[in-house]
Amino acid sequence: MSTIKLGLIREGKVPVDRRVPLTPKKCVEVQQAWPQVRVVAQSSDIRSYSDQEYRDLGLAVQPDVTDCDVLMGVKEVPVAQLVPNKTYLFFSHTVKKQPANRELLRQILQKNITLIDYEMLTNGRGERIVAFGRWAGIVGAYNGLLTYGRKHGLYQLKPAYQCTDLDDMQEEYFKVKALPPIKIAVTGSGRVAQGALEVLEKMGLRRVSVYDYLYLDFAEPVYTQLRSSDYNRRRDERVWDTPDFHQHPGEYESTFGKYLPVTDLLIACAYWHPEAPRLFTEADTRRPDFRITTIADVTCDIDGSIPTTKRSTSIPEPAFDYNPATGELEPAYSRPANITVMAVDNLPCELPRNASRDFGRQLIDNVLPHLFGGDPEGVIERATIVRNGQLTPRYEYLRDYASEAAPVAAAH
Template identity: 70%
Template sequence: MGKLKFGIIKEGKIPVDKRVPLTPKKCVEALQEFPEMEIVVQPSDIRCFTDAEYRELHIPMQEDLNDCDVLMGVKEVPIDQLIPNKTYMFFSHTIKKQPHNAKLLRAILDKNITLLDYETLKSADGQRVVAFGRYAGIVGAYNGILTYGKKHKLFDLKPAYLCHEMEDMQEEYFKVKLPPIKIAVTGGGRVAGGAMEVLDKMGIRKVSVFDYLYKQFTEPVYAQLHSGDYNARPDVEVWDSPDFYANPHLYKSTFRKFTKVTDLLLACAYWDPRAPKLFTEEETRKPDFRIDTIADITCDVDGSIPTTKSATTITNPAYDYNPETGVVEPPYSRADNITIMAVDNLPCELPRNASRDFGRLLIDNVFPHFFNGDAEGMLARATIARDGKLTERFSYLEDYANSATNNKEKQETV
């Protein structure tokens, strides 16, 4: 078997993303682990790791990537930068038929590109093997605490994006002095795990769901809430997780009991649009609705958190939701408002750490399949397009991809 050449592309999407799929040290590690592998890096002035850092470890820099077998990025590649007949790996944000990327998928098919999406790389039992979720949780929880402290004029933390590394952010933890509030963390995956890492390191104690609901504390505490803690099927008495994930539309939210005792909500749970929302806008107007700060870390606009009216940016991370009017207002403008943090690209705030984590997952969980003939079929299952066509698993995207052509024809006709 000959060498397989991987090229790390310069991110072209605007706004810029500073993350990389492989850091300089992870490149070295990958090359040691897989002797049949070659890696070259396209020069970039926007990466969180400089060209010099790659050169120091003797990773070749190469502007023209036409001789590469696999091209790797993070975000969507601009259509005019796609090289025909190549294999690409990046987050394409197409599998949910995101309207703004129909043209991208159409171009990938037209240019005969093989596309593997990181989001579709899964183990045989359906678990994702690479993601930035942990760092979404880490930054999201930090931003949630920062927002709560700012709202109540308790402390001012340095924003995560102004910290060079996570270690610098952790230096800010000592400033956190919270009253005996209750913090709810929803979810059981990587995102929730990252959020709880931050709370634990800040010295905030985890308590059981029962104690969270029914006991008073003299210190700040948090509880991790799973789907069964705040959803119920009216016609079934016993919680059944597989049934909930198969039939979320048959369930009702029971989150109301948590809105009466929670001060800060860190929303980290994946939400199926068929599932009930955690609460309603009407419920936010009830006198016993206690939540006044929400970090919507999953950032589903008008999703599980109905007060998330729009995503926010890294530099302007928060806004207020006025429960009385249902209108969005400037952040921290009124004590009775609910302050929402809904940054939709949280891992970008700690790009160096997030990139290291991501590279680790690639080396452990993805690269082996390129050199063992894809024995488990992981790469095949993750392939959205090949030979100018959608693969069978993703054939449901055909109308979506064709919509870009149809829209173009309509515009030309007009």
């Protein structure tokens, strides 16, 4: 049996991403499970796991991985770093025809590359089998409580990115005991929302039903989980049907208005379709009974479900203020009447070691058996956007996107 060389590439996207698809221990596990595979790590000074941690477990670390058969990263590979005639696995962010990555897809086609996109890896039921969503929820909820505490001068949590790992971050949880009896709403029911709920539970906050959240007062901080059916309804008032909502989001309208007078902190974790209703409008923020002072927009859809999310934020500067009176953005914590918004768009990067361990587990359990085992269930096939420089039939719709001329850079 011929050897397959699997190379972990150095992340090249800016801002830097310190996550890895496989940690050192996971690399050893891969080699034990599939003896024909040899894992090599490209040397990197930004990776959350150091080169030495890979060497300590007997793994090869080298500056160049062009001798590898399969190259595995996390984020989009810079065009200049693409190696022709290779098989790549990473998040390409091309399937929605994202303008920023058109040239990336063009070059993948020109360089005779095979591209397998993590985002498109699904099981037979169409469910994603590898994702960082849970970690977005964990860090997003933590950042929401951090932002609320700063805004109201209650406590100072250490930023997640300054924590060594999740255990270190959890040492900060006790500080939220300074919270007054506020109400926190978490939207969504997927991986992201589950991560956020995990944090609130471990912080010792009390979970209540949607009914109690709406109609009862409490002497302690509480939170509730709002599913799509809790804040949307069909315009024709037909009975709620979840599959119908996903198939025809434009037929629905928001009922989130009833939560605006009782919610202090909103943690938005629900997937949003552009045809679906927004939770509220900018005009709603000027209502006398609009109570939300802090929003953690974990989904971070610009001008999406949360209309005050007019831009994303960075890990070092995670928040900005929205002035309801003017509709303008201001520096975070500028004035009490503003709504403070946390909108970091790469939240899992704040706990890169934990997120990487979790992702590697998913790869070993759900993906690599198909990658190295013939793919009888079509898992790899469904996620292969390009094979040997040609769009696969499933992704033929990207041809016009990939063939459009790349934008010409302005002269300086």
